[in-house]
Amino acid sequence: MTDTLSTSVAHELDENALLQAYRTMRTIRAFEERVHEEFATGEIPGFVHLYAGEEASATGVCAHLDERDAIASTHRGHGHCIAKGVDVKAMMAEIYGKKTGSCQGKGGSMHIADLSKGMLGANGIVGGGPPLICGTALAAKQQGTGGVGVAFFGDGASNQGTTLESLNLASVWNLPAIFVAENNGYAEATASTWSVAADNIADRAAGFGMPGVIVDGFDFFAVYEAAGEAIRRAREGGGPTLIEVKFTRYFGHFEGDQQTYRAQEVAEARENLDCLKRFRSRVTETGRLEEADLTAVDTQVSDLIDAAVDEAKAAPKPTEADLATDVYVSY
Amino acid sequence: MARTISYREAINEALAQEMERDGSVIVMGEDNAGGAGGSGAEDAWGGVLGVTKGLYHRFPGRVLDTPISESAFVGAAIGAATRGMRPVAELMFIDFMGVCFDQIFNQAAKFRYMFGGKAQTPVVIRTMYGAGLRAAAQHSQALYPIFTHIPGLKVAVPSSPYEAKGLLIQSIRDNDPVIFCEHKALYDATGDVPEDSYTIPFGEANVVRDGDDVTVVAIGRMVSVAEEAAKALSSSGIEVEIVDPRTTSPLDTETILESVENTGRLVVVDEASPRCNLATDISALVAREAFGSLRAPVEMVTAPHTPVPFSDALEDLYIPDAQRVANAVKSVAEWKR
DSSP, rough: OOOOOHHHHHTSOHHHHHHHHHHHHHHHHHHHHHHHHHTTTTOOOSSSOOOOTHHHHHHHTTTTOOTTTTEESSOOHHHHHTTTEEEEEEEEHHHTTTTTTTTSEEEEEEGGGGOOOOOOOOOSHHHHOOOOHHHHHHHHHTTTOOOOOOOOOOOOOOSSSSHEEEEEEEEHHHOOOOEEEOOSSETEEHHHHHSSSOOGGGGGGGOOOOOOEEETOOOOHHHHHHHHHHHHHHTTTTOOOEEEOOOOSSSSSTTTTTTOOOSSHHHHHHIIIOHHHHHHHHHHHTTSSOHHHHHHHHHHHHHHHHHHHHHHHOOOOOOOHHHTTSSSSSO | EEEEEEEHHHHHHHHHHHHOOOOOOEEEEEESOOTOOSSSSSSSSSSSTTTTTTHHHSSSTTEOOOOOOHHHHHHHHHHHHHTTOOEEEEEGGGGGHHHHHIIIIIHHHHHHHHHOOOOOOOOOOEEEOOOSSOOTTTTTOOOHHHHTTTTTOOOEOOOOOOHHHHHHHHHOSSSSOOOEEEEETHHHHHEEEEESOOOOOOTOOOOEOOOEEEEEOOTHHHHHHHHHHHHHHHHHTTOOOOOOOEEESSSSHHHHHHHHHHHHHHEESSOSSTTSHHHHHHHHHHHHHSHHHHHHOOEEEESSSSSOOOSSSHHHHHHHHHHHHHHHHHHHHHHOO
């Protein structure tokens, strides 16, 4: 685990930035583990797909983003929301289908979004996001904001025509777009080693005239470094990049999935490859942060999630008056 | 011999019996087996809701898992159908038609006509539709009217396990492309289904319940909603005749018109959103062809003109229920000029 490259990147980050990165990853983990527990009680409706295990990707990429930048997400979108700064309490309320939710209870887990934060939504359609990000990147380019667009998508979406067309278009138009392929090993119940007809998703970048990078998705610093380079290049007019982040999701495809299609990977990943454990030992062993600082964050995050759940449970549901509102701006 | 099985089991049995009978029948879709290339079990899922479970081992090489690439595999099913296969492709949620619609409506639907009657495309696209599972805006729509709109496609919307088995076997044997729409909230519904293979012809409605006061035409899952309403109305003296068209294309206009000519009153119950759906289509049919028989304005009970909301509080208001159907029936039964 002594990656000198990543260690040097670690020195680019000051203590506050390190602590913020840890807070984001811890918030995602705690949020997802709590949703996992609460879903089992039957109180959370619908389909829920959890991001636990993949925290370093959203966090390492979004650490480089600001209000000029937009992201598009997947059905596994809670982590991307949190990393892009969406309010955690509003997110929890949304997942409970409450009026106080980030989408007023109309979207739910699979469509959770906050446009004011540049978060264009989780997406129920595999491969729905990459074309939209060509559009946000085009807007940033036309408007001269220096902003970038980041499309997070899964190994499943890497086989969709929409994704492949978007990679081509982004190169043809030289867009400030970053395509982050989150390869967690399985699209639903199908292994990416089977469904992706290439050794790596990143290998496909060559066919679209852009750099392709493979990153250890359990290593925040590796993601941070690769994303930093791609985003810098995009902001400077250097065009798109495809980054493949490899890791394992901790939970099933959806909550309730018995996961008979996979054997031992999860226990192994949780024990030895956990991005939070690795981050924690890296920053403490190198003397950058104290254990006590990190433990304090854990407590604060835990309190925040408790409050988010309590408030979500107590919040009102939307009513009949809400059913037909917001279909159009005007009609 | 009939016995009680679920809608899910009826569909599985139809597929198995047709695969047994005809070696050109193949099944394909995302995780139709499940577990491809994984470290665990093969046939791990049998489809996302278990509808194709067990077929993978029973028919080696004939249940194909696909990458998440709807345009490619739906198009491949269509192409294979032009070359002597009878593929049954599963479009997991009907909402995903957006990803692959060109292959369906510009390719499969038009081959026969634009190639001068020389093409035959016996493909079945099984797809799951409908609200009720809190699956939100992109996994809950009732989009069968869009397919019904396209000349060249046939559209089946089975309302029960019995209809599901007979219509699916007919779909597989039919020589035209068929969109087979399964309501996701019906998979656990049970009913009497013959063990032996049988077909239900397309374009033949089923009169689910006889009645002389009001005709209710209901589509798919709305048939059981209409039945619930009819029971309650019967105790207050209104006898409803329920017509289940079973296929929306072709549509059995004759049975609908005969019923309305008898009752003089029509309510159409359609889970689709209200513009250009089956309710408007059937209402227009009756207004044109049975105007002289009508004794009250036609009523339509549909979803509102909104996307499907996530929150259970809103989704319950979105889906037409028995109370709304009963209110509509009462309003036409009691209507006075």
